[in-house]
Amino acid sequence: MHFSSTKIMQVSVFLVALLLAACGGGSGGGGATPAATYTIGGTLAGLTGTGLVLQNNAADDLAVSADGSFTFATPGTAYAVTVKTQPGNPVQTCTVNGGSGTASANVTGVAVTCSTNAYTVGGSVSGLAGTGLVLQDNNGDDLAIGANGAFTFATSVASGANYNVTVKTQPTLLFQTCTVANGSGAVTGANIGGVAVNCVTPSPRFAYVANSADNTVSIYTVNAATGRLRHNGYVLAGTAPQSVTVDPSGKFAYVANVLSNSVSAYTINAGTGALTSTGAAVAAGTIPYSVTVDPSGKFAYVANYGSNNVSAYTINASTGVLTSIGTVAAGTGPYSVSVDPSGKFAYVANYSSHNVSAYTINAATGVLTSIGAVAAGSFPISVCVDPAGKFAYVANHLSSNVSAYTINATTGALTSIGTAVAAGVNPNSVTVDPSGKFAYVANGGSSNVSAYSINATTGALTSIGAAVAAGNWPSAVSVDSTGKFAYVANNGSNNVTAYTVNATTGALTSLGTVRGGAGSTSIAMAGGAAAVSYTPKFAYVANQTSNDVSAYTINATTGELTSVGATVAAGTQPYSVTVDPSGKFAYVANYGSANVSAYTIDAATGVLTSAGTVAADTGSISVSVDPTGKFAYVANLFPGNVSAYTINATTGVLTSVGAAVAAGTQPRSVTVDPSGKFAYVASAGSNNVSAYTINSTTGVLTSVGAVATGSFPLSVSVDPTGKFAYVANYNSHNVSTYAIDATTGVLTSIGAAVAAGTNPHSVTVDPTGKFAYVANNGSNDVTFYTINTSTGALTSVHVLHHQHQHRGIDQCRLRAVGNRPRVRHRRPQRQARLCGELDLQQYFGLHHQHRDRGTDQYRRSRGGGNRTLLRHHHRHDPVMRSGPRRFESCNETSPRKCGACWGTKFIY
DSSP: OOOOHHHHHHHHHHHHHHHHHHTTOTTSOOOOOOOOOBOEEEEEESOOSBOEEEEETTEEEEEEOSSEEEEOSSOBSEEEEEEEEOOBTTTEEEEEESOEEEOSSOEEEEEEEEEEOEEOEEEEEESOOSSOEEEEETTEEEEEEOSSEEEEOSSOEETTOEEEEEEEEOOOTTOOEEEEESOEEEOOSSOEEEEEEEEEOOEEEEEEEEETTTTEEEEEEEOTTTOOEEEEEEEEOSSSEEEEEEOTTSSEEEEEETTTTEEEEEEEOTTTOOEEEOSSOEEOSSSEEEEEEOTTSSEEEEEETTTTEEEEEEEOTTTOOEEEEEEEEOSSSEEEEEEOTTSSEEEEEETTTTEEEEEEEOTTTOOEEEEEEEEOSSSEEEEEEOTTSSEEEEEETTTTEEEEEEEOTTTOOEEEOSSOEEOSSSEEEEEEOTTSSEEEEEETTTTEEEEEEEOTTTOOEEEOSSOEEOSSSEEEEEEOTTSSEEEEEETTTTEEEEEEEOTTTOOEEEEEEEEOSTTEEEEEEEEESSOOOOOOOEEEEEETTTTEEEEEEEOTTTOOEEEOSSOEEOSSSEEEEEEOTTSSEEEEEETTTTEEEEEEEOTTTOOEEEEEEEEOOTTEEEEEEOTTSSEEEEEETTTTEEEEEEEOTTTOOEEEOSSOEEOSSSEEEEEEOTTSSEEEEEETTTTEEEEEEEOTTTOOEEEEEEEEOSSSEEEEEEOTTSSEEEEEETTTTEEEEEEEOTTTOOEEEOSSOEEOSSSEEEEEEOTTSSEEEEEETTTTEEEEEEEOTTTOOEEEEEEEEOOOOSSOOOOOBBOBOSSOOOOOBSSHHHHBBOGGGOBHHHHHTSEEEEOSSSEEEEEEEETTEEEEEEEEEOOSSGGGSSSOOOBOOOBTTBTTOOSSOOBEEEEO
16 A cells, blocks of 8 residues: 555654653643552561561561561562561560662562570679689589679570579688579579679587597587587497598588498487487498598598508488498508598598508599509508698608698699608697698697698698697597687597687697597587577476476576476476486486386477386486486485486387496485496485496496595586586585596595585586586575686685575476577676576575475566466475575586486476
């Protein structure tokens, strides 16, 4: 077809017009076309918390709850994705990558990554005085603490995770115990800064002494303020116990028995210190001379002298029972074993091969692996590692010196520091004080203790002056947990010497001695958070006229008595009441019915419940329980003998141990010495005191003779140290003094008797052993004496007057027993106190009123008010007619009994 050019132009113009119309041009009125939009989204990773909210362009909130893809609800072209709300529980921080731009297509590349926040864990330490404290968080991240103040663990803990701060290693120097408060929980959204670590130096509480010659372990409580030891009974061990140790927790004690080739294990009563056997002794090697426990309390080790090896045991953390894990060879005649404070190394002094064996300890199994031996002096007998674990010291028995070594902290190998330093003759033991500044050596042959300062850098020893005197053949030396007091067990003199330690110089000053068992060879100390205290709880009164026993609670502050209810029946004419050391049982000697009533004591109320009676002999007049609580003894007036009984530890029932043993004529009083080794009976008719040894297994008495007294002795008392005995002589108006032989118990008169008041009826010694008191029946007063602690001699100081209103007077004799007596002496002439903090003036200010011919009553009148009625019987016996009868202060050496006193008994 043929088109003309004119027509073609017309078509072109038409097309242009159409195009213009399509773009909205011209005057046709069509709308503009909208811009293209795209979805905005991406992926989320690492989210574990809750509450995450994202935003796009500061709006269009999007809550996201899990990892994966996400898309905002509103599409767009320009986008800016941010985190509006970070997740919590756990707290996390989420960051956005690729979160902004202009879209030309749907956006899927926004990346949100979340990570959990981590926070520091820390707190503060107070009370730290020792060194070596190491803390852990979650069983790791060890942190050594060198001073009080703030601390922070290096590793942070993620939000939501738990933290658990514990003590990995307790301070070694000063042997402090650190505890953690606020130490565990969950980390949330902030640093943890409230963990509190408090460190205390354990107060010395109990001491244990192995007595090789009588197969016992003596128990003592420790006065944390004065350092003095107080007898607290004993427990049987194996044959010839040579060494005693206490585990670091203070829960268990272990004793190496040389001649029975065994180790005895005991649990320790945290309140009283009493030892209870965990069962049969476990076998050791031949002639086990030494036992020790590692610092973790998981393993025990015994050096066996005869079999030339070391026995190893695991310790049951609940029961204390030992389980053998085998033996390892030592040198010849291993005599002593010690473990370093880290628990990584053990060392054994080999007596006959003149060297020291070293071992590594498997932390999981306790197995020992030898790392060789190093030469020592002649016949090394004792090895000790300092509290920092840097140095070891060895006492060489026959070369009379001490070898010193440095310890390789990695391998445990010993390196000699140089020439051994001189000691006394035949050193038997070496120890280092808790501060690591001083070392002490017990010298058997010279009967003294050498003291040394320790160079903190080199470990070298420098003598601190002349050696101080000890007892005969000192066998072991120990320093208490505070470093304030030192104690030496004297094998030859059967006693323990106590010393104060000068904190600056290390010098020792003697505090005197206390009697122990036969052959005191080793001493171990147990500490605790609080020192032992003695607080009165209950009092008991034997009422002769009404044939019953009254019970009272004691106000520990004022000493006032409150009746616990109705009296409990006794036998006929109950004359004496006593309580066993545990405070579980009470016993009453019934004069008229010739028997002994037994009772159990309710620990909460003090109420007595009858446990039956046991026959005694005619005129049962005095009853006493030994310090172990195993045996009871009754003085029978008319046959002139003493009945002995065993005590059932569960029921309190008494069982006769055989025929009564002869005493003098008219025995009036029986008492047991604080160590439980000897018994003494004052016999008024024969003017003497009979002495007996006590079989520690059976309780049977064996006479060791009698000693003359003054005229008509009525009471005998032994001082707290067990060194002296005192007898009140009624008709000669004086007090006899005797020294007690530590081995035999035989009494030897110390000078002439000292004057008392008229008709002294009772004598007692205060708990410190510094004062004695005598109740004078005829002159109605109390004579007060000071005691020379070296000689036992009495010096009269004062007389306390009794307000007597009638010739008749009671035989209600105040007596304190139980564990935890606390006795104070302030202004002795005015406020010398009885057991349970009863004031002497208050006691002798008790007004006596004669109600009828057969009954008198004491009424406590303090501040004019009648507080307590204590009934008593008025007899025709001339010594029962007038004047104060008897009082007893708690005996320092026997915390639960105060001699053979009649009438009232306090228990704690």
